[in-house]
Each structure stands twice: as C-alpha cells, then as structure tokens.
Amino acid sequence: MAVYKLKTPISEDEIRKLRVNDVIYISGTIVTARDQAHRRALEFFNQGKTLPINLEGLAVFHCGPLVRKEGDKWIIISAGPTTSTRMEVFEDEFIEKFKVRVIIGKGGMGARTTEAMRKYGAVYGAFTGGAGVLAAQAIKNVQSVEWFDLGMPEALWILEVEDFGPLTVAIDSHGNNLFTEVSKRVETSRQSIYQTLNI
Amino acid sequence: MEIANVIEEVAVNLLRLAVIELPSDVKEAIRKAYNEETSEAGKTQLKAILDNIELAEKTQKPMCQDTGTIIFYIKAGVEAKGLDKIPQALKNATLRATKEVPLRPNAVDPFLQKNSGDNTGRYIPYIHWEIVPGNTIEVTALPKGGGSENVTVLGMLVPGQGVRGLKKFVIDAIMRAGAKPCPPNILGIGVGGGADIAVKLAKQALLRPLNQPNPNPEIAKLEKELFEAANMTGIGPMGLGGKCTVLGVNIEYAHRHPASYPAAVAFQCWAARRATAKIHTDGKVEYLTHKV
Numbered sequence: 507m508a509v510y511k512l513k514t515p516i517s518e519d520e521i522r523k524l525r526v527n528d529v530i531y532i533s534g535t536i537v538t539a540r541d542q543a544h545r546r547a548l549e550f551f552n553q554g555k556t557l558p559i560n561l562e563g564l565a566v567f568h569c570g571p572l573v574r575k576e577g578d579k580w581i582i583i584s585a586g587p588t589t590s591t592r593m594e595v596f597e598d599e600f601i602e603k604f605k606v607r608v609i610i611g612k613g614g615m616g617a618r619t620t621e622a623m624r625k626y627g628a629v630y631g632a633f634t635g636g637a638g639v640l641a642a643q644a645i646k647n648v649q650s651v652e653w654f655d656l657g658m659p660e661a662l663w664i665l666e667v668e669d670f671g672p673l674t675v676a677i678d679s680h681g682n683n684l685f686t687e688v689s690k691r692v693e694t695s696r697q698s699i700y701q702t703l704n705i
Numbered sequence: 706m707e708i709a710n711v712i713e714e715v716a717v718n719l720l721r722l723a724v725i726e727l728p729s730d731v732k733e734a735i736r737k738a739y740n741e742e743t744s745e746a747g748k749t750q751l752k753a754i755l756d757n758i759e760l761a762e763k764t765q766k767p768m769c770q771d772t773g774t775i776i777f778y779i780k781a782g783v784e785a786k787g788l789d790k791i792p793q794a795l796k797n798a799t800l801r802a803t804k805e806v807p808l809r810p811n812a813v814d815p816f817l818q819k820n821s822g823d824n825t826g827r828y829i830p831y832i833h834w835e836i837v838p839g840n841t842i843e844v845t846a847l848p849k850g851g852g853s854e855n856v857t858v859l860g861m862l863v864p865g866q867g868v869r870g871l872k873k874f875v876i877d878a879i880m881r882a883g884a885k886p887c888p889p890n891i892l893g894i895g896v897g898g899g900a901d902i903a904v905k906l907a908k909q910a911l912l913r914p915l916n917q918p919n920p921n922p923e924i925a926k927l928e929k930e931l932f933e934a935a936n937m938t939g940i941g942p943m944g945l946g947g948k949c950t951v952l953g954v955n956i957e958y959a960h961r962h963p964a965s966y967p968a969a970v971a972f973q974c975w976a977a978r979r980a981t982a983k984i985h986t987d988g989k990v991e992y993l994t995h996k997v
C-alpha cells in the first residue's frame with residue numbers, strides 16, 4: 507500500500523501508477539454529482555452544449571452535502587459520500603466523455619465502470635461512508651454551485667479541497683476491483699461459517 | 706417551567722447530542738475494532754471514522770450528513786404529568802433541531818415525493834410508547850440513517866428449523882447487505898411475536914448498549930456466537946475487506962405462534978446515534994447516554 511497526494515488536474519500517467527489498496531489525498535477541484543447531474547451532463551454533451559465546468563482531470567464526488575448559507579457564502583457542514591451504485595448506469599460514458607480521473611463515493615461500482623476506468627484511465631476512491639465532517643474539513647471553499655434547480659443534494663457543487671481523503675483506491679485503471687475481490691472472498695467464507703454455526 | 710417546555714428543550718438537546726456525539730460504548734467498540742483490524746483498507750476506514758468522530762465533537766457538527774429519520778422512544782410513568790403534551794413537544798423539538806443543529810430535512814411524502822423540508826410529516830417524528838410504573842418520563846432519540854435502514858430484513862422462517870434457521874437467516878442478511886449499511890454495523894435481531902413485533906424488537910434492540918449482553922445467558926451466548934460469525938465474513942469496514950464487520954449483536958425476543966417463526970434483522974451503521982434522558986416530576990433532567 508502506498509500513499510499518494512494528487513493535485514488536479516490529474517494526468518492519466520499519475521492515475522496509471524495507482525493500484526487497489528493505495529491511499530490517495532486530493533487537492534484542487536472536486537465536483538459533486540449524483541444521478542440527476544450525471545444524466546443532465548450527458549444530455550448536455552449529446553446536444554453539444556458545454557458544461558458549467560470542464561471536468562477533465564478532476565474528481566467527481568458522489569455526494570449530497572448538508573450546506574448552509576451564511577450571508578452570500580455557502581458553508582459545507584457535512585459532506586459524506588452517497589452510495590455509488592446508483593450512478594453505475596452513467597459512469598462509463600461519463601468517464602469517456604468528460605475524462606474525469608477520480609470517482610469518489612462509497613460502496614463501490616460495477617463491471618461497466620471498472621472497464622471504463624481501465625480503458626480511459628481513472629480510479630474509484632472509496633471515502634468512508636458517513637464521515638461527513640472529515641470531508642467538510644478538507645473542503646476549503648465553495649467555488650460555485652451550478653444546476654441548483656436540481657435541489658441542494660443533486661446540484662453540482664464545485665469545491666476547492668485540500669488533502670481530501672483518505673480515499674482507498676478500490677477500483678484501479680488496470681481492471682482490479684477491490685469490492686469484487688472482497689465479495690468473492692465473502693462468498694467463499696460462507697460455507698465455513700455455516701459449518702462453524704452448525705447450520 | 707411547563708412540563709411541555711421541559712420536554713421540548715430536552716428533546717432538542719437529545720437530537721443535538723445524538724447526531725454530534727456517539728455514546729461511549731459505541732466509541733469504545735470502534736476503537737477496539739481499529740486496534741484489532743488487520744486489513745490495511747479496513748484500518749484506513751476505521752481511522753477515518755475515529756478522526757471524524759473526534760472532529761464532529763470538536764466542531765459540534767453532525768458526524769454524518771444523513772441525520773436520519775427522527776424516531777423517539779418514550780417510557781412514560783403512569784403518574785407523570787403532561788403526557789398528552791409529549792407529541793406536540795417532540796414535533797416542536799424536531800422543527801427546532803432541524804434549524805438549530807442543523808439536521809438534514811429527511812421527511813418525504815411517499816406519494817407526492819415532496820420533502821417537507823423540516824423533518825416533520827405524517828407520523829414523523831415517530832413515537833414509540835411504553836407505559837411504565839412511576840412518575841418520570843424517559844425520552845430516547847434515535848435518528849436513523851437511510852443507508853442502513855434499507856437493508857433491514859424480515860423473514861417468516863420455518864419453525865421446524867428453530868435457532869439453526871435463525872442463524873442462517875442472520876448470516877445471509879449480513880452477506881447480502883455487504884458494504885451498503887456503512888459497516889462496521891450493530892445488528893438488532895428481533896425474534897418471535899408476529900411480523901410487526903419482530904421488526905419492532907429488532908429496532909429496539911439497537912437501543913441496548915454494546916457492553917450489556919442479553920440478561921438471558923442462553924441468548925447472550927447466541928449474541929456472541931453471531932457476533933463472531935459475522936466477523937468471519939471478511940466484509941470489513943465499508944466493505945473493503947477485513948475482520949471487523951459488526952461491532953455488536955443484540956437480540957430481543959417474544960414468544961411466537963406455533964406455526965410461525967418471525968425474525969427480523971435491523972442494521973445500524975457505525976454512526977449509531979442515540980441519546981436518552983430522564984425527566985423527573987420536579988423538572989430535573991438526567992442525561993443517561995451523554996455527559997452534559
């Protein structure tokens with residue numbers, strides 16, 4: 507296991523160095539996006555419209571933050587990851603079209619995303635589920651919020667972060683998926699657990 | 706102060722305490738898990754959880770952005786005054802806590818899909834009542850996160866298989882849940898009664914501190930056995946692999962119908978938020994889960 511500090515925009519070369527179980531910390535710009543933002547971004551792309559931000563080399567964070575407005579400034583109070591599997595249907599195309607290099611979330615993603623990460627050079631960084639204050643602490647500034655009509659949790663929050671992490675690389679750009687490996691191991695433990703419990 | 710105001714004030718405090726600071730038994734269990742975890746990814750996750758817990762206390766912010774569905778458990782002394790005022794007081798407290806703490810608005814109309822924006826709505830905050838002897842009112846706040854709630858299971862098991870069937874049901878539930886409920890988890894297991902009773906007991910089991918096994922030694926033994934088995938699955942913290950999948954297993958039971966064997970498993974994530982206080986007739990308040 508190695509620890510890497512990455513700065514956005516992140517290059518494909520930097521991503522190719524990472525292996526599952528490595529830990530990364532990101533500084534620079536990350537953008538939150540959940541189901542609806544993914545859908546809209548892809549619609550924009552297909553209609554030839556430009557996104558409010560160029561995502562190339564950036565990290566996308568599956569997160570619906572708890573935010574408070576103080577004066578005209580947005581303050582992120584808590585911003586843990588949401589379950590990533592809901593974005594599985596969009597993510598491969600999203601990685602291909604927008605060249606994002608890191609997807610941050612919890613719970614892991616499936617075969618389509620793993621394949622896209624291998625092909626285009628991206629990784630999945632697992633952020634601890636529920637660790638919302640830890641995440642908020644690394645967020646130094648809300649650069650802007652776009653697509654606010656989607657609602658607070660679904661909007662694109664463009665965030666300036668410093669040492670955002672720890673993120674465990676759970677899918678790397680070489681086709682390895684830690685969650686799939688773990689589920690396989692869990693499955694093989696089933697019979698011995700049944701035996702121990704005499705069932 | 707009017708009793709209704711006391712209850713409201715206490716309930717606001719309980720909601721704040723619950724979402725910001727974990728009870729000591731849970732913190733203790735997470736620390737122990739961190740020390741015992743051998744997988745690197747698992748250790749990284751547990752360390753992040755511990756850092757997050759500390760930071761939440763220091764900055765007085767909710768430890769997780771999902772501050773849950775607001776549920777209260779009330780133990781109402783039959784001789785206590787102002788019991789009829791409790792529902793309104795708890796509703797007021799929820800509205801206030803949502804603004805003051807703040808809590809994330811989490812009450813959505815299931816047909817209109819509209820978020821009420823203030824954590825209240827039909828039957829929400831939900832109140833579980835128990836009438837007990839005496840004149841005190843005990844209030845417990847349990848803000849319950851959605852991620853762990855979504856993997857709750859109810860099984861109408863085969864009575865002939867008895868406890869063996871129950872064990873298999875629990876292990877299968879843990880394996881199916883995997884990373885979804887933000888492990889390490891606390892499992893509340895409800896057995897017997899009927900379908901509704903099993904689920905209710907399962908949830909109620911989550912209120913029992915981790916260092917208090919079931920008073921029945923046979924059940925306590927089963928709790929320990931399932932705890933050890935759950936930690937053999939290898940799911941680990943956040944499903945990234947490791948030893949520590951559950952922090953504890955609590956079982957509650959009721960007698961069952963001869964033809965049925967209902968069993969329910971409620972999952973609580975590591976953000977096991979609960980807070981309890983006892984209100985005496987003279988308005989004196991004792992906080993039982995947190996130092997205030």
Ligand code: SF4
Binds near residue numbers: 770771772
């Ligand atoms: S399961 Fe628990 S820790 Fe995870 S996001 Fe939901 S409330 Fe937070």
